[in-house]
Amino acid sequence: MRTKLDAVSIVAVLVTVGAFSATAPLTAYATGPVLALALGRNALGLLTLGPVFLLIRRREVRRTFSGERSLFRKEQRRAVFFGVLAGTALAAHFATFMSSTRLTSVAMATALVATQPVWQAVIASLQKNPLPRVTWVGLAVSVVGAVVASGVDMRAGTEAVVGDLLALAGAVALAGYTALSEQARPDVSTPMYSVLCFAVCTVELLILCLVTGTPLFSFTGDTWLALLGLLIFPQLLGLFSLNFALGRAPATAVSVMLLLEAPVAAVIAWLWLDELPAGSAWPGLLLIMLGVAVVVVADARRADPTADGLGGPIGPGGTIGSLMLPQHPLLTLDSAPGDDAHAFLWRLAHAGRFEEVEAAIRKSENHAVRVHGPKSTEAMHWIEVRAVVARIAGDPGLAARLWLAAARFYSSLPRPDLHERRACLDRAFHEWSNVKDNHAIGQLASALREMYENDPDHRPEVPDAIDRRLRRRGIHSVPGAAQGLVTRTATTRSVTEP
Structure with missing residues (x-):
């Protein structure tokens, strides 16, 4: 879009x-x-x-x-x-x-x-x-x-x-x-x-x-x-x-x-x-x-x-x-994300059955890795799915980390996918905006600001918005190693962890 x-x-x-x-x-x-x-x-x-x-x-x-x-x-x-x-x-x-x-x-x-x-x-x-x-x-x-x-x-x-x-x-x-x-x-x-x-x-x-x-x-x-x-x-x-x-x-x-x-x-x-x-x-x-x-x-x-x-x-x-949006009859734009498999996962997640969700995601992710390779878009897709599940589970910090991992993946492709990178980055920022813990806010802020500043044509107002939120929360410094932390956490933490 x-x-x-x-x-x-x-x-x-x-x-x-x-x-x-x-x-x-x-x-x-x-x-x-x-x-x-x-x-x-x-x-x-x-x-x-x-x-x-x-x-x-x-x-x-x-x-x-x-x-x-x-x-x-x-x-x-x-x-x-x-x-x-x-x-x-x-x-x-x-x-x-x-x-x-x-x-x-x-x-x-x-x-x-x-x-x-x-x-x-x-x-x-x-x-x-x-x-x-x-x-x-x-x-x-x-x-x-x-x-x-x-x-x-x-x-x-x-x-x-x-x-x-x-x-x-x-x-x-x-x-x-x-x-x-x-x-x-x-x-x-x-x-x-x-x-x-x-x-x-x-x-x-x-x-x-x-x-x-x-x-x-x-x-x-x-x-x-x-x-x-x-x-x-x-x-x-x-x-x-x-x-x-x-x-x-x-x-x-x-x-x-x-x-x-x-x-x-x-x-x-x-x-x-x-x-x-x-x-x-x-x-x-x-x-x-x-x-x-x-x-x-x-x-x-x-x-x-x-x-x-x-x-x-x-x-x-x-x-x-x-x-x-202002509504009009016979205008139904909604669709379950992806296909029936995704709709099934959303139902389980909304029901709080996160262990079953993680097992289903792992099975599909392993299949994608076997068929398409570990660095394929098909395998990365399941990181994005985990991000949605984390959002449903009420863990915006984990969701933000997962979206950041996805954004970095699209940047690392031989032909970087700028559209998907920007979409994932915006989702990470949105989830970060809902994080309440100051430590997590500070950890993620550095990586978010860095990625937005590396793409100055995309929403240039966001770095300033990040700084304003840090000031409002009384956070005066952020960890310098946020990038490694984000990547490591996003690729290892299960959505079923607290």
């Missing part, structure tokens, strides 16, 4: 913003019943993307239906349970957000549903994951903005206020969908989980339509065109352009740029539907966007900036490490 936004990445994000911004205007334009429209949109997305997802994991599907890997084995019942709950939350999002676009302005509905990262932060706090002070500041700014903007709607009438509340409910439901998906994802692959979750959503929306007596197919030509637009733009074009952008650009920059969705949606509604919120609502809308941006950026500063498969798995619906 690039460390800066290049021209191609910017174009990809702008395409994403435009595609997702069409959601609310298309829904407001359609004349059919909202619940039927929500059902149609979800069903079309499932029918279009579901077969593709299942094709990607066709071997898993074959094993599942042949009985070799039943979805109802003990370790996967939990995934099914949370998948059903997540599908319910997604159905609630579709029903509430799409209904809100008929009752309040497109700009207001889009801005309020974009507060999803704020509610995600609240859920994290309720799960006893403490949030930094700046995140609470961003949350407060968003709440003030919502109050200001909704005050204008209160003067406009009860219908607009109901629309605002429905949009907020849609944001909360989407945050719930992401949180529930995080609980389910370690035990089932992304394609299988996506199909399960979206199938539940489709069935529940169908039941809701039948219970409320909503006509399912009484669509006009305009509504069918709107459904087609929802499929082409947010479901397909938006999904793939966002995936492309996240493969090239920093997640923080992408997530902040996605906040342009609200003003772009307002412009589309103005040009197409001749609809704009009252002038006095704009300060509130801007405060909402500012607050969400503060929450996203503040959370990104706590996350691993280079997290991907091994350093911090991409979470369902767009969570990277702990960074919460």
Whole structure:
């Protein structure tokens, strides 16, 4: 992944913003019943993307239906349970957000549903994951903005206020969908989980339509065109352009740029539907966007900036490490790191079965050494896996040492792999930032600073950040032999040691 936004990445994000911004205007334009429209949109997305997802994991599907890997084995019942709950939350999002676009302005509905990262932060706090002070500041700014903007709607009438509340409910439901998906994802692959979750959503929306007596197919030509637009733009074009952008650009920059969705949606509604919120609502809308941006950026500063498969798995619906991207339905970016073997290791590690994890890693590592050699990337891969397990075990010092060992390996190749070296080095710095013991902090600081200074084009601000942390901790000198200590420890210490 690039460390800066290049021209191609910017174009990809702008395409994403435009595609997702069409959601609310298309829904407001359609004349059919909202619940039927929500059902149609979800069903079309499932029918279009579901077969593709299942094709990607066709071997898993074959094993599942042949009985070799039943979805109802003990370790996967939990995934099914949370998948059903997540599908319910997604159905609630579709029903509430799409209904809100008929009752309040497109700009207001889009801005309020974009507060999803704020509610995600609240859920994290309720799960006893403490949030930094700046995140609470961003949350407060968003709440003030919502109050200001909704005050204008209160003067406009009860219908607009109901629309605002429905949009907020849609944001909360989407945050719930992401949180529930995080609980389910370690035990089932992304394609299988996506199909399960979206199938539940489709069935529940169908039941809701039948219970409320909503006509399912009484669509006009305009509504069918709107459904087609929802499929082409947010479901397909938006999904793939966002995936492309996240493969090239920093997640923080992408997530902040996605906040342009609200003003772009307002412009589309103005040009197409001749609809704009009252002038006095704009300060509130801007405060909402500012607050969400503060929450996203503040959370990104706590996350691993280079997290991907091994350093911090991409979470369902767009969570990277702990960074919460603005979410969109049918956007499930998560995948278990590596293949099924890795997913198995993560499950064991999260269950605290570290001796079994180490035995499995050793077996795979020995095989890689025999087949590819002790200095191969295939063998080094298992050092990286150990680093992830150390992180799960709550040992950031060991994780940092292991990532440093991996970074040195990529530097020592006949053709040094600068991309992988930088990624491993950033992960080492992130883990070092979580170390609490002053002795370990001092031991690692010298090696970290040295490696960053040897690559001055890569994050030049990090050596100063290292020095600032040392001063804050009252550490005035660091060992000079840190390099040898890091390499020796990383290559000999087991993840099962205390």
